Amino acid sequence: MKTQILLYITALSLSCLSFAETVTASTTENLKPFTNVRVSMQRMLRSDDGRYFLDLYAGIWNPHGTLHDLSDQKTIAFKGLQKGDQLNLKSVSVNGDVATSEQYQLNGNLNANTGDMPAVFSAANNNENIPIQFGPAFTTDVEIERPLFIFKFYGVENAQQPYGKALKQVQVLNKTTNQVVQSLTGFTAYPKSIGYMDINFDGYYDIVLSDTSNDRKVEDKRFIYWMYNPKIHQFQRSPQLENITGFPAIHGEKQQIDFGDGQVYQVKNGLLNRVEDN
Known part of the structure; x- marks a missing residue:
């Protein structure tokens, strides 16, 4: 059932x-006011062409995320740094500590209000830079x-x-x-x-x-x-x-x-x- x-x-x-x-x-x-309460915000972004899906935690001291390549059925975990709206992420193993055998980078500029993020996805082994335009994966009623x-x-x-x-x-x-x-x-x-x-x-x-x-x-x-x-x-x-x-x-x-x-x-x-x- x-x-x-x-x-x-x-x-x-x-x-x-x-x-x-x-x-x-x-x-x-x-009741007393509490400060330093962390808001763990999970953003779900999808590329305009529908190939990539990104789970992203940003606006925190250790931004991280998982990129799903829906075409090649590949999943890559990322960790990195954020300065303002700029995100610079590098691939890590599933447990988030050790670098993967194949190195990837994902660099983007996140609009915190709209959820839009133009980004560049690159692989170290072929020096290829792939531009990706991300937006909210699930849209609201217009x-x-x-x-x-x-x-x-x-x-x-x-x-x-x-x-x-x-x-x-x-x-x-x-x-x-x-x-x-x-x-x-x-x-x-x-x-x-x-x-x-x-x-x-x-x-x-x-x-x-x-x-x-x-x-x-x-x-x-x-x-x-x-x-x-x-x-x-x-x-x-x-x-x-x-x-x-x-x-x-x-x-x-x-x-x-x-x-x-x-x-x-x-x-x-x-x-x-x-x-x-x-």
Whole structure:
């Protein structure tokens, strides 16, 4: 039997709608602003000719990514440096430490707002430089512009928390106006980093938090999912995804999510379909 999970909150049954609502912050908690919370943003880019698919983590101290050559069925891992919008990446082994036997470089100029990146892919063995124009792999509705957000973080500090403190609130701000557009509350999460990625491949970034409620730790691999709903311009929680244990490794070139332990799901038309053969 094929297992299906609905990703779009607007199509959930009425009994689940309460999980999608933003919960107001408790007035009994004294929340403190948290700094140095890392936003791990996974960009999924595709070349204009459709040959290359790039998973890219940029805007951090160790930018890295994986390039999929869909024509030659080749996958290359990269690590490197970033200065401003300029990325200079070199090929590494799968574990990210040792250089591959065949050396590659990927140099590009990333527009952080649009996701466009003109790049040059080169191989040391043949001195060939291949120009590649990357853009967002999954486009949004042309009538609904992709929003640009920045975040502020608030939480509590006490000895009862697994890490001495816990993230309790994420303020979502419009990057252009710096105005708060939504405040995410009603959770207890890991205080040092959040995930920002397009979980359902609809062209909009979603927020993923590591759940540390009820004495949970990061190693328990339980996550809180705030999915962006472009129709109401708000993030909404997905209780269906939160029932799955495991880190959501996104494979955009296949439109699949691998939660580990054989839990692989294919995303199609807003549904998670369990891939039973894995």
